Amino acid sequence: HKKLVKFDNDFLWGASTSAYQVEGANLVDGKGPSCQDVKEVPEGTSDLTVCADHYHHFKEDIALMAEMGFKTYRFSISWSRVLPQGTGKINPKGIEFYNQLIDECLKYNIIPFVTMFHFDMPAALDEKGGWSCPESVEWFLEYARVLFKNFGDRVKYWLTINEQNMLTLAGQVIGALHLPKGCTNEMKEIYQQNHYMLVAQAKVMSLCHDMNPDAKIGPALNISLVYAASCRPEDVIAAQNFNAIRNWLYLDASVYGVYNNLVWAYLQENDACPEFADGDAEALKNGHPDFIGFNYYNTATCQESDGTETDNPVADQQTTGGAAGLYRAYRNEYLEMTEFGWEIDPVGFRGTIREIYSRYRLPMIVCENGIGAYDQLVDGRVHDSYRIQYLREHIEQIQLAISDGCEMMGYCPWSAIDLISTHEGMVKRYGFIYVDREEFDLKQLKRYRKDSFYWYKKVIATHGRDL
Template sequence: MNETNQTYSFPSDFWWGSAASGPQTEGAAKEDGRKPSIWDYWYSKQPECFHGEVGPEHTSNFYHMYKEDIQLMKKTGHNSFRTSIQWSRLIPDGKGTINEKAVQFYNDVINELIANDIEPIMNLYHFDMPMCMQEKGGWESREVVDAYVEYAKTCFELFGDRVKYWFTFNEPIVPVEASYLYNLHYPHIVDFKRGAQVAHNTIVAHAKAVAVYKKLNLNGRIGIILNLTPSYPRSKKEEDVQAAHIADLFFNRSFLDPVTKGVYPAGLIEILKERNLLPAVEEGDLEIIQSNPIDLLGVNYYQPRRVKAKEEQVPPEKPFMPEHLFDPYIKPDRKINPHRGWEICEEVIYDIMINIRDHYDNIPFFISENGMGVEGEEKFRNHEGYIEDDYRIEFIQEHLKWVHKGLQEGANCLGYHLWTFMDNWSWANAYKNRYGLVEVDLNRDFKRTIKKSGQWYKALTDNHGFTINRKKEAKS
């Protein structure tokens, strides 16, 4: 056997880093003037809905440990880091008075990142609606849309002199799906038309925030972060291909098209119009959407969606769901993360890149999340005390091979961010699955320990790439 080396090199200015969010890392939920978000309220009413009854108050203590954490970012090779500002901390009543202690905290974090040569990338909304705004109707309410736009403007004015990359929303389709379709998150509404209204109002809020940012002339760029889950048909049969097309309209293009092209997909409008499910559109909405395309796109990728033609028609009296038009399909030979139940299919990240290149004007984008959650990682702890998560290293490598291929073929990808820097609280799953390059020990005052993947990530970024040794059979 002979050994051959395959090297994957990336641009010297490539963004290497990770993504996180304020509500999942800061903790200090009841400190320094912060008021409850929708998650705090839900936990107070139904703690049993959260894994291990661990609620949003008990996150990773970034609020008090950010200086130590930023040093660990340096030790794990970060040149960039994306997190979010909590609306419920900065403007605790949703609108009106600004919390100066929150301003100080976010200023300190931003300044500390910059002092350590880590580019701060800031997101404005990561599922964390202030409860006082939810009581006004959440994203169903135009009053809340207006309050969000004012909140966004406040953030731009306070921090925009140093933060050059802004994102309005992270995965805005998730609150639509989880809270208004599939009964997963509070407020547990199952009503497609109300969900469609939430989606439209969110896009209007996004577009208005983009307009405000551009008017301020802050010498930066603004975009949105979408979780793209490409839809693949079971076969090349026309009915399966059509099923995949419909799924793509609902779960990808519903947000991707309006924020990049300024219009909703005609096919999606037709489907909703036929069923009397179109949201209410106010005067000026479509113009504001069309006039404010994003500067750059964040792409969160975890898994593909596989579908087939609908095999049994749904009774017409049943409340509409997207799945009334197609069936899920499980690929028999799929690779899977057993802890999360998600298919691992690395080459899909390349398909996303080429789709953006060919159908979305090759807009600048970066892989804003990609990661592997694993339960029970402590069993991989070695005698030196750190976790040997070789599976995470392999996961990253296999995805980066396809990112490299996309770059070689002209996709305008600016970087790769892993979810996430350190183990953090994850909505209703709490700490069940760990994603971090750095372990957080909840039983030892949030003690941080870099995992093997964190050490490898530092080498990756130092070398602007990685090399894989392959064994090759020698010819006789």
């Protein structure tokens, strides 16, 4: 029995959303399309024209968040709402919308925790090649300048790029990263795009500190431990390989400004090292995050690769199962799965927090964590006991990690309110607030408090003491 340290009274309890998944109004009031708006809609799922219609319901939604007692709300700004073409002309109505959203949060003393980029590159830039263009670094800087200038007086916490590692490992599934026509070395191309994102992020962190010295900024990666399938030393090496490819590459670059040596060697072997432009190495070294934001859903487990299981060397464990010669994805028999086939691993959450802290020694905030499920609205109620259980078990592990000496700033599960999932539509729900619409029937979009809403309200009111 471990002696538990209490959650601080200023611990940031809240929850998350992202613009393209929650706002709707995707081509309204001068907003330009993003790559998400022009991509093919996955079969059987809704498009993004309405989502939860947060754009028109944000006052009601934030009032509900305030009722739960949120200390923070993590949302993202849609780049193409602010800059419809990605660069150049600013859309005043876009600025106005986010001004109102921010002010509405502040009205209830909810701290806006703002993601700058969540999978939604403006289509105008995406058509030019998006992150495959060296100019993407400058595009992102221009956008950042607009954000810091317009919102920096009130936004004191910024997140750079949501899940850059998932963009690199599975960007085509998310619909947010693509390969230029005629690309011959796919892996080199993807890691070059990844490099531009790393440099862009580093420069934006420096810019933030120059423009708003009292603001804090950090990455928002998807970090989770990779286990070895057994104590066979070869399996342990495979797990180290995937840990480096999945996690440490991104954090080593964000925090220390260097490439992880295991990943660099792997890239060299595949003739896939990114080209550095003049000043890139210095920019990486100069960008310093103030904290680490990370999303956690599930751990991964690996065994030694027999060298044959995949033809895609940049595979995510959830998509193609491994990288030849390096690791092979393994189904962890100790873990149960959600209805959508995601492994559930609260203890791995503690392990992940401990590992991040011992490597980087920065305060951390959980920017996403949660369970996607087919919630049912019956007589105005949603009995989502499975969500309560999931979140309770994860919060317990945060407390254990704090008691292990890790510095945790806050917890923002996914998602504050139901929204459209990345590729499984509206029926895969994560929110505390139920949005009454179906995949294609929009109904009245009425909001309902799920059982988890009342439970989370109690958790926050008791500073995590009553779980």
